[in-house]
Amino acid sequence: MTDDATTYPGREPLARRMTADAWDRVIGRFGFAVDRRIEGSAHAFAVRSSVPHGTITAIDSNEAKTVPGVLAVITGPDVRVDPSVATTHGETRQDQPVLAFDKVRYVGEPVALVVAETRTAAEDAAALVDVEIAELDLVVDHELAGQPGAPVLHEAWPDNECGTWTLRHGDAEAAMARAEVVHRATYRSPAANHAPMEPHVATAAWLPDGRLEVWTSTQAPYPVRRRLAEIFGLAEDRVRVCVDPLGGGFGSKLDLRLEALVALGSRAVRRPVRMELRRDEVFVTSAKHAATVTITTGADRDGTLRARIVDIVYNGGAYALSTPRSTRTGMIRSPGPYAIPDVLCRVVGRYTNTVPAGPFRGAMTGQVCWAHESATDELAALLGMDPLELRMRNVLRDGDLFATGEAMHGMRYRELVDAAAKGVDWDADAGPTRPELARGKGMAVVLKSTRTPSRSEAHIVLDATGRVTVRTSTVEMGQGAHASMAQLAAARLEMPADDVLVSTIDTHRTPFDTTTSSSRSTLTMGTAVERAADDLRRRIDELATAGRPGTAAPTHSNGAVTVALPEPTVLRYEDLLAGAGLDELVGTGCYQSPPGAGEMDPETTQGMHTVSWHQGAVAVEVEVDVETGRVRVLRAHGASFAGRAVDERRIRKQTEGGMIFGLGQVLMEEVVYDDGQVMNPNLSDYQIPSILDAPERVGSTVLTDPDPDAHPHGVGENTVPPMAPAIANAICAATGVRIRDLPLTPEKVLRAIHEPAVRTP
Template identity: 35%
Template sequence: MSKSLQKQSERKKAYSSVSKHVERIDGKEKVDGTVEYGDDLVFPDVKHVKLCRATIPHGKLVDVDPSAALELPGVRRVITRKDIYELQDEIGYNPYYGPAIKDQPVLALDKVHYIGDPVAAVIADERDIAEEAIDLIDVTYDEMDFCEDVDDALADDAPIIHEEFEAADTFPDLEQVEGGRDTNEAFQFNLRYGDVDAALEEAAHVFENTYRSPPVQHMPFEPFVATARANQDGTMEIWTPNQSPHFVRNEIASMFNMPQSKVRVRVPQVGGSYGMKLYAKTEPIIALCAYLTDETVKLKMDIEESFSTITRHGTKIVLKTGVADDGTILGRKCDVYYDTGAYAEIGPRITKKSGYTAAGPYEIENVSIDSHCVYTNKPPAGAFRGFGVPQLVTAYEAQMETIAVELGLDPTEYRKRLGYKEGSTHPTSVPVKSVGLVECIEAVEEAMEWDKPLEQPDDPALKRGRAIACGYKACITPSSSGALVIVSGDGSVTVHSSSVEIGQGVKTTLAQLVCEGFGIDIDYVDVAQPDTATSPFDTITAGSRTTFHMGNAVMRAVDDAKDQMRGIAARTWGVAANEITVEDGVVSHADSGNEMSLGDAVKAEFGKAGGTLLGRGYFTTEGGHHDPETGQADKVTVFWFFGATGAVVDVDTETGKVYVRELQNAADVGQAIDPDRVRGQILGGAAHALGQSLHEEMVFDYGQQTNQQLLDYKVPSFRDMPEKVGNHIVEVDHPDGPYGAKGVGETGSFAVSPAIGNAILNATGADVKAIPYTPERVLDAVQEAEDK
């Protein structure tokens, strides 16, 4: 064991709560069914909202006639663009929203941009009445040509989807996003490092390949549901299972031209998200309905409507790589196209942040990356577990495998030889720190017993293969988190933060950090649900940033409370504050032997009746300078995180069916705050990616999705998981992370698809360049390989 690992191991033994498994503090209520999700909240006299949606992919909105719907008993109101225009005149209402570009209207105004685009909102006494009423709304369109994919959208004769659009100017990392006119390219990120053209000219071998992935759906158990109320005092209340409550508050306040303090967003338990419930989705329309009716209104969507609301980006990725005879990569040119659908949503951030990683986690002296965010007439695409990185990993890891096979190199050793090490230079010229890439590959190798030969199945139609792939991702930078810890007179602690529990266990993680900081039992800690009226600002709960950012904020809040306790004890005992320690739940002064509990310290300040001591903590990561032309930067991310997956597959060469027999996943998490929960996150990411690898795909015909229900859109079940699955923790401490921690929520999703695809190549020689690996695609590739 190295000295650094030995020191890390000794430090772990000293922890009381960190690096240990504890039961989830929200586990019991989830098991016994008492937890309240958004649909469980009860509001008296609530009215129900349903949306009338566009039936063409692109066209001018000629007329919206709600008269027949308004005659239906129980219908209270039908809101259309006419109401929006009137509200603009009355209060300066801004109907457009979006985290990167303000291009999405709350209801269609002059045009519709995809099948499913909201055109009108029905408010009725009952949900089924509202649903019946939307079919009675008469909508007239003037159809226009539409763009089915990025190739259509970038063609010279392509119809323009947005004649002009305006940058949101919300996030500092998106300052390069500008408005546009008469273009279907919402945003482009460029990165230049070295001289790629010269490197390709010099190379002994040049590989050029195109890889594609389709739009897919997030598919959490809970579809969209939200409730809003406009109060007589001019305030707005929203209850929504959203990953970014402060963003929603600010967006709604901006739309209605009201102070942010007048908008309150409360987050009930979230029934899963994977990025689906990030930024504003249902909230703008229910806020509008509540404002115009003075009613409490609720919008509950079904699964089919989720498909029409947000998706994961489909991609087209073209890689051109020049290598020397020994496999050294001399240069790599990456052209990446993200299909962002009808509205940009957070596509520009994905285009930029993921674009940084398009060349892969490899030492390459010359890199050129052009990453494009492209409008099409499909449902909008936004954040999704992995944030655009899994599509990239699928491409560059497939090409890495191809290069190794063509040159007769061992693919795994090839990756380890070229992979990032501590201090490697990223193409932005920034050194890469806290690097566990090779360790992840080695963990997978060990778990798969890589040195042993692979046994083939008895069935001659089945061919078995195996492969390892790896990937990496940046964390959103800059961003901010704030936390409050409130110590009560009995020594118990309440944590207030805007980090949202979406199933990942953040409540328990933050509680563990508090326990470690104060030296108390977890039964004495409660973590409140996010509420913008009481919870400090947090950028978002996404991007594997929460443990790092909010964890640091919570630790600083604990330290602030402990500093106050030292001051209280110093005044009480007449000693110096720096001589006082707060640990193991006790405030003590060694020289005098004086000590008191945390609760006693609070009472010493506020009296025997008790009080509350408030600790505040804030943590912000700063952004750096970026050259908009070359992409060169002095600060790219606060940390990188790395993962690897190994797969064993059997391929039926007669049908093309792929059977995944084994998955081994490894993630560099810095420090596992709770190892069991971390392994669960790694497994969850891998299971999510398995469906996208084998069968998940949104299929479109003339702009209409043809598999918009679970009968046709297959998501993986427990039975689809391979019998042999391993999830392995690699811990390369980050110096600025809480106890060395980084993030883990996305890492397991990075390399599953390319590991499976490369295992298919290893088994059959078939090189499948599009996911999912359906029997049809695989069989065609197998037959093509046999014909060579």
């Protein structure tokens, strides 16, 4: 990998580059991770379990080894007896083998790895590896996985338990007993696939001195480095992780994916080894947690919320990944952005014989937002209230206590609800339409936190030619993070953003960052970049005023400083460096969440959960064909609070794009299992929205904080989770039917219309 930051994405500065970026993406010239080629690479293909749960009894790779071009076949049992490779690994629990050796726990689990001169040869040979598996009883459903006698995936976790937490704020049970109106319902959402356009890809190469280099499509360069170091028993500094821009991530590229496999392969054949997933492999590599959420709400007759009890079961799939900790995050967000005096939430994650589940844009929140926002409308119907009014009455305001016991501030929900409603002309009657078409409007709000604790570091380098480059490990994956970093640095240096470059990621060169996830980068890395820019500016000022004590601080403009000497003199950055005999000047900056942030009471989950709460609202208008059940979203309007806005156009793109992304999980997306097999592991059988499915009118409102010292808020996920309940609420407004399990297929809608029992009173 080249170290020259100017090679990404072109030699042109940013603004011209922004246009060129889009153009390059469209014509296929943009350099994605999947385009990276390392000279001399061999190719790996995984042999995957075709059995959802079983014991490996034999693996015969003799025939595979006869395929021309095959260099090595590595099996789980081979790795098991290799003392230089950790038997199992995991972010939260050491429960996952690099290659399965004793048991297989889901269809698609890697059992062996074939390395060959070409990908085709590896793929052909993989089909010839004979894996004998004695089948065990399987469990796919997370509710069944918790029942006595359910098949057990991991002996260490006999109840298939994978993350258990409780949040206790006040006495919800007592308050519920006193409530004038109580509503209770259960809401289900299925596993979904992130379906990034770019499949997962990685290349590993071992250097002769035992260092490991990896080029990978990850959202988490530093965690991947740490995990590789753990698995192969290396010091972290002996592992180098490089990341090119991704063709979409959405959470699917956060955990260790292919990196350990290619490292194993490369070590076996002493060459770089590359692996690029086929689309069907993408489907068995990551997933959204399926979930069941039962929510009970107590309220006064006037609509004041009094108590909420939430019970959540998440389907973690076959291995823990982040589920034991992320279940808590989902639980904390599950009461929704409401001021409720008494709240009780209980969550459990369950291991099942399905694809291991991990974060999915709006991580762990889509499932609970689906529940609390459907429930809000159902409660409004019980109370005979306008659901908008019910929200306005109860949404969090400054000073309100949230369920974690935190006093909330910067709460903008009333404005967000109002803006979303106005965006779809909430009070206007639907226009005339054909008798078989029914129109309705729906709304939903969401509260999301960002990962805490976390840390981001940035370096800004001024080189001898006067060029300014931000070195950051924030991954560019289409969200525009690099453009924002350039803009933030440029503002502090008072130079055009066009003239600031942003490096690609190389853990030997770009400093630490927790992950690119959780809508955290603009706040955390953005702050680090601003501090690095301030630091660089200070160092430039020192150079400019060196030997002239008492000189006023210089002014900066367009890559030059003006110093009063006493006559104002303009000095270009490169000349300052040359004059001081310096090749470069580096400013550094760090963001670290405050001590204690993110630490919660283990029994009650009270405490300061997050450094930033993300606030969003969505309103939609739908048209339901009551003869077919087909739902068309006519209008969608998203509202998001951005804090100090870096670039309003990019915020709008996230806000509006999030709704179109979210539309898929509402109307059509579901990973379908039959007997433990994924039945739709391709983009024909698993559908995501096309541009023809996008609402005819998509709008957004961006609320900002004019205070120049305010911090930016993450906006990458704020309109994804609310889409499902907003659309379900609109369908109910149009037709009177309430559907509580996603996706909202035409068949479910039509069945509900045909079966009046499902109608709400």
